[in-house]
Amino acid sequence: MTRQTLEVLAVASEIFPLVKTGGLADVVGALPAALGRQGVAVTTLVPGYPPVLAALDRSGAALVLPDLFGGPATVLSGAVAGLDLLVLSASHLYERPGNPYLGPDGRDWPDNAIRFAALAAVGASIGRGAIRSYRPAILHAHDWQAGLTAAYLAYGGPRPPASVMTVHNLAFQGQFPASLLPRLGLPDDAFRFDGIEHHGMIGYLKAGLQLSSHVTTVSPTYADEIRTVEGGMGLDGLLRYRSDAVSGILNGIDTRVWNPASDPLIAAPYKASSLNGKPANKAALQERLGLSVMPDAPLFGVISRLSWQKGLDLLPAALPRLIAGGAQMVLLGAGEPELETAFTTLADAHPGTVACTIGYDETLAHQIQAGSDFLIVPSRFEPCGLTQLCALRYGTIPVVSKVGGLADTVADGRTGIVFDAVNEAGLAAALDRAIALHHTPRAFKALVRCGMAQDVSWDAPAKAYANLYRALAGRAQH
Ligand code: ADP
Ligand code: GLC
Secondary structure (H helix, E strand, O other): OOOOOEEEEEEOOOEOOOEOOOHHHHHHHHHHHHHHOOOEEEEEEEEOOHHHHHHOEEEEEEEEEOOOOOOOEEEEEEEEOOEEEEEEEOHHHHOOOOOOOEOOOOOEOOOHHHHHHHHHHHHHHHHOOOOOOOOOOEEEEEOHHHOOHHHHHHOOOOOOOEEEEEEOOOOOOOEEOHHHHHHHOOOHHHOOOOOOEEOOEEEHHHHHHHHOOEEEEOOHHHHHHOOOOOOOOOOHHHHHHOHHHEEEOOOOOOOOOOOOOOOOOOOOOOEOOEHHHHHHHHHHHHHHOOOOOOOOOOEEEEEEEEOHHHOHHHHHHHHHHHHHOOOEEEEEEEEOHHHHHHHHHHHHHOOOOEEEEEOOOHHHHHHHHHHOOEEEEOOOOOOOOOHHHHHHHOOOEEEEEOOHHHHHHOOEOOOEEEEOOOOHHHHHHHHHHHHHHHOOHHHHHHHHHHHHHOOOOOHHHHHHHHHHHHHHHHHHHO
């Protein structure tokens, strides 16, 4: 049976491999290929940041907008790295160096409200047919930066196409002063409790949660957590109200990019059926980072944004135990300055045993996954988490807290070590278990093999998204 191709326009503020600050980019970059195999054609609308424009194999302007929030803009269509893109080129909004959200002072750009309103407004107008011969059945908005898409659809006329809002992280909500309303091009009437208003302000994510046809988040457990007072970050009431339209679809990882059998970034390839290459990766990592090259020392890796969410402030207190247990630790991360300093200081105090790299380094991330015995992810909350999925694939045992997607993807004692209490004692006990496990090679290998056998690909999640899209498209037609 041949299925009809379904057209989906994704709207997102980052996309791997062009612009990435976190897992959002990985998801937006990997999902289209997996959906393609499900008969869903995804085109992604992204802002024309300098690296995106530089990479674009331009096939011309699909849309010309003489005045988009104070300046001219064009929508360019093209393909990069197998991704079908619509790029919103607007020099007054996006052609700035560095991080997509932050200025050189490390603070949010003062006009972020306008920059991302523009993205959403253009997404919605394309959804309504602004580009001739392109009429997506579904608009899929990711995170607060795309949150207003559903608002522009809802207030832009009758019979809008169906929309999906995916929450990658409820902690980032895009709240802006109500005084902005006249500039957004939305009717005054949109500023109401069942519209874009949120605690007296304009809530971009809130608007998306309220006005989209369906809301997804990136794991079933996080979908439950965000409907509780403890995990709902002020939006649990709305999410409970919309419960029938809320679901969790677990993330996957790109198993071509993350494949220890063919990864060009690691020292030696290996696979579950022949793990002989793994020790060479450990030795190469120890050498690269100036650790003592000790094959038998349990090696713990961390690859993370350094923020409260990730619980890494709990790690320094546990480190003396790790060191006493003969272990080593490597950390790659960037974020809160206090945490950066804390880990740099620890590395200085324990040369040969602790290594800390501050910054963003895709290659080193692969090498840590390949070379470590364990990966520590002690998050306070975690919508899904991708590093533990990479760890499973690389035969590196995840040590994770029992929250969100970590709870959904790591099975305690079978594929990893999962701990309940996200505090120093809870983490310390989990690390003790890890060291004990390392001393029992048979049990250790059993977990490694079981983890490597887990399906962490996008296949099952893509099927779930495709089913959702088809259900929504079908409903919109009736
Ligand atoms: P989040 O999106 O909350 O930061 P995820 O686990 O979903 O967490 O995704 C993080 C992604 O970013 C993963 O692909 C991870 O490998 C990568 N990553 C995080 N920090 C770094 C870093 N310092 N260098 C390289 N990659 C990193
Ligand atoms: C967010 C979340 C993370 C998730 C990622 C991709 O950044 O913090 O848990 O994996 O988005 O969905």
